[in-house]
Amino acid sequence: MSSQNGIEPNSYIIRTFGCQMNVHDSEHIAGVLEEAGYSRAANVGEAEIIIFNTCCVRESAEDKVWGNLSAIQSDDTSRLVAVCGCMAESHGHKIIERSPVVDIVFGLDSLKRLPELIRRSRNGSICDLGDRDRASLDAVPSIQVRRLRAWVPVSYGCDNRCSYCVVPYVRGKERSRSPEAILSEVESLVGRGAVEVTLLGQNVNSYGRDLCPRASFAELLRSVASVPGIRRVKYETSHPRDLTDDILTVMAEMPQVCEHLHLPVQSGSDRVLEAMNRGHDRLFYIDRVRKAREMVKDLVISTDIIVGFPGETEADFSDTLDLVDAVGFDSAFMFIYSRREGTPAAEMADEVPAEVKSERFMRLSRLQDIKTSQSLGRLLGRSVELMVEGSARRGDYVVGRTRGNQVVLLPAGEAHVDSLVVAEVQKVGRHAARGEVREVLQACCPGRLSKG
Ligand code: SF4
Secondary structure, rough: OOOOOOOOOOOOEEEEEEOOOHHHHHHHHHHHHHHOOOOOOOOOHHHHHEEEOOOOOOHHHHHHHHHHHHHOOOOOOOOEEEEEHHHHHOOOOOOHHHHHOOOOOOOOHHHHHHHHHHHHHHOOOOEEEEOOOOOOOOOOOOOOOOEEEEEEOOOOOOOOOOOOOOHHHHHHHOOOHHHHHHHHHHHHHOOOOOOOEEEEEEEEEEHHHHHHHHOHHHHHHHHHHHHHHOOOOEEEEOHHHHHHHHHHHHHOOOEEEOOOEEEEEEEOHHHHHHHHHOOOOOOOHHHHHHHHHHHHOEEEEEEEEEEEEOOOOHHHHHHHHHHHHOOOOEEEEEEOOOOOOHHHHHHHHOOOHHHHHHHHHHHHHHHHHHHHHHHOOOOOOOEEEEEEEEEEEOOOEEEEEEEOEEEEEEOOOOOOOOOEEEEEEEEEEEOEEEEEEEEEEEOOOOOEEEEO
């Protein structure tokens, strides 16, 4: 294809939507393309190949992708458009029917064939989701964009059946990677400069039950934290039912494991939790939090909450407010429930009216804002270790994350993205604190990408 309209031949750009797992998968997509001779474009306008790595967990995420696709000119044949990720796994060929600008729909199981799919798509659009039997992306090259921090998937898919969730349908049953493959990846990342590793799984703490011999997440966490040179080990997302005391013991004993737990509760009402098929009730959840706080010093707890699940009454919602108040989450990701085709909840009657959902969402946000700011207030005057992750919305600040995942904004001139610093917290806002750098522990290496 020739260069025209400012397009760089053999260049690509990946637009990633959704969770950290997708961000990690995009590193593999980049690895496959660069190995085949493609290079990353500076922006969408210059890219010959545009890849959308999608999410369909929430309707809004899917709408964003459809919006992006419809913004691409249908007569622009100089570009190639590909879609992968959860929307591809869920809708397959229907994506091409609805959006004719799409040339390729591929699954991560067919990622190794992507260069070939690109060549073949010159003769017509292609949908190749692979055999959906992938154990992992172990043998697929990847490009690690950040030097000091990395994500490492420990398992794919989920065996739970939360009634609102599409993940088990689009990502399949839980498949754990072998402890040897995970440790070897972590050692390689640390060898290339990483000091922070986040272990990823849809249900990370049920890791290893499908392996023979069985493995446990607690053992894996201890082994990863023992890799020489590693400073910060994080993990997400945990299911309350699978948060064992063994895991908490490792968190308490290994200083490399960060004092952060992302433990989705979703609702404070037992009636709603049962309809969600969460497999735990309110008391069980509260007890796990109590135990975790008892065992792990300075533990920071975040959660996910869904507002307006079908049939949620005012009394159910009050139970959620009550639980948020009682637990005092350090932060929370709050979502208004949206129907996801193919899930049991999508068939449930008694949908909560949109205006009621919005009003409840506002009330919950107000309460959580108070809790978040109280939690940040405890950092005031303290020196905290921060991984500088990126630029803040206000360009004159960068975003630093504590070991507990709390956000501390730093003046951009004081710290570079992808560096590890110590800062003193001087001010606290509703969602973030502000601080000043006191020491740079590990400097970034600007412009370097590392291949693995
Ligand atoms: S635990 Fe529930 S919400 Fe989480 S991925 Fe599995 S089914 Fe979805």
